[in-house]
Amino acid sequence: MENNVKKIHSFGQSIWLDFIDRGFIGDGRLKSLIDNDGVRGVTSNPAIFEKAISSSDMYDGDIAELSDGSRTNEEIFFGLAIKDIQAACDLFKDLYVESNKVDGYVSLEVSPFLALKGEETFEQAKLLWKQVDRENVMIKIPGTQPGLDAIRKSIAQGININVTLLFGLPRYEEVALAYIAGLEDHLAAGHEIAHISSVASFFLSRIDVLVDPLLDEKGLGDLKGEIAIASAKKAYEIYKRIFSGERWEKLAAKGAQPQRLLWASTSSKNPAFKDTKYVEALIGPDTVDTVPLETIEAFRDHGVAANTLEEGLDKATEALDKIAAAGIDIHALTQQLEDEGIEKFNAPFDKLLKAIEAQASKV
Known part of the structure; x- marks a missing residue:
């Protein structure tokens, strides 16, 4: 019987795993997901690394080695993370080549403390790109207002970028245009652009967690669990508009890849919803879905793959019009989610750096 997760790929969507851990790479479980479930990439974030490093002694030797007094706790962290990212990139290298550089990417995020510092984000993106030294790494940059310039400049340097923390449609459009401008800059500087890849990570379930209680108050309870999906469908409309037409065609003629939409935050936070809800609702061509391990396992067991x-x-349009008419300001809410999203990564990153410091002090 065909694997349910693999079936998704037949509709033109790539499934990436939203998880990384040294043991998971080393014991063959990641390779098994590639071979058996058709997983085509990996995303990581500060919270994922915090869990991996704090819950395992596999990193202790490296922490001891890196704790020679010349590195900050953040530099020690990136030393640990880069080793895992390189190992995962190497596992996906064949797929990267076979897919003609469309898939096989592993994402590493810049420090969340830089989310509102554009120039420092760009400098760190360049540094991490150089340190990882793998063609199939993507550097994650938050799609904040200050991040837009860093995204454009990084693309203009030929760096693969995963734009993270996207919640609102106007900001998503700005990100897609920053990608196109970066490609144009790289081309104008006399470089090839066909090798550059980027995704725009649109976060889903967190939107519903914030909006759903407001829907009840406004008598729109029938729309619960639908606003994130409606927003994602509208984002795909924007994607299709931006990656067509004369400006894009000029770049496509030079081999440019469109910046695919990536669905993130795809686990159901509400126990009343089916655990595969956000995956099932948004399967379609030229997109990526990054999925936590438990959601991959749930989809393998009982997910339904369809276009x-x-x-x-x-x-979708009607749902967004209804909430606007009821006085729910989706733009203010998505900005709130972006602000909270930064904090959701800052807190575990801070915790992680303290754990590294405690471990390093034992050396």
Whole structure:
């Protein structure tokens, strides 16, 4: 019987794993997901690394080695993370080549403390790109207002970028245009652009966690669990508009890859929802879905793969119009989610650096 997760790929969507851990790479479990489930990439973030490093003694030797007094706790962290990212990149190298550089990427995020510091983000993106030294790494940059310039400049340097923490449609459009401008800059400087890859990570379930209680208050309870999916469907409409037309065609003629939308935050936070809800609702061509391990396992067991992304577009528009008419300001809420998202990565990163410091002090 065909694997349910693998079936998704037949609709043109790539499944990436939202998880990394040294033991998981070393004992063959990641390789098994590539071979058996057709997983085509990996994303990581500060919270994922915090769990991996704090819950394992596998990193202790490296922490001891890196703790020679010349490095900050953050530099020690990136030393640990880069080793894992390189190992995962090497596992995906064949797929990267076979897919003609479309898939096989592993993402490493810049320090979350830099989320509102554009120039420092760009400098760290360049440094991490150089340190990882793998063609199939993507450096994650938050899609904040100050991040837009860092995204453009990084693309203009030929660096693969995963734009993270996207919640609102206007900001997503700005990110897609920053990518195109970066490609144009790279081309104008006399470089090839076909090798550059980027994704725009649009976060889903967190939108519903914030909006759903407001829907009840406004008598719109029937829309619970639908606003994130409606926003994602509208984002795909924007994607199709931006990556077509004369400006894009000029770049495509030079081999440019469109910046695919990536669905993130895809685990159901509400126990009343099906655990595969956010995956099933947004399967469609030229997209990526990054999925936590437990959601991959749930989908393998009982997920339904079908081409759903462009179904019910009228309904999606109607849902967003209804909440606007009821006085729910989705733009203010998505900005709130971006601010909270930065904090959600700052807190575990801070915890992680303290854990590294405690471990280093034992040396």
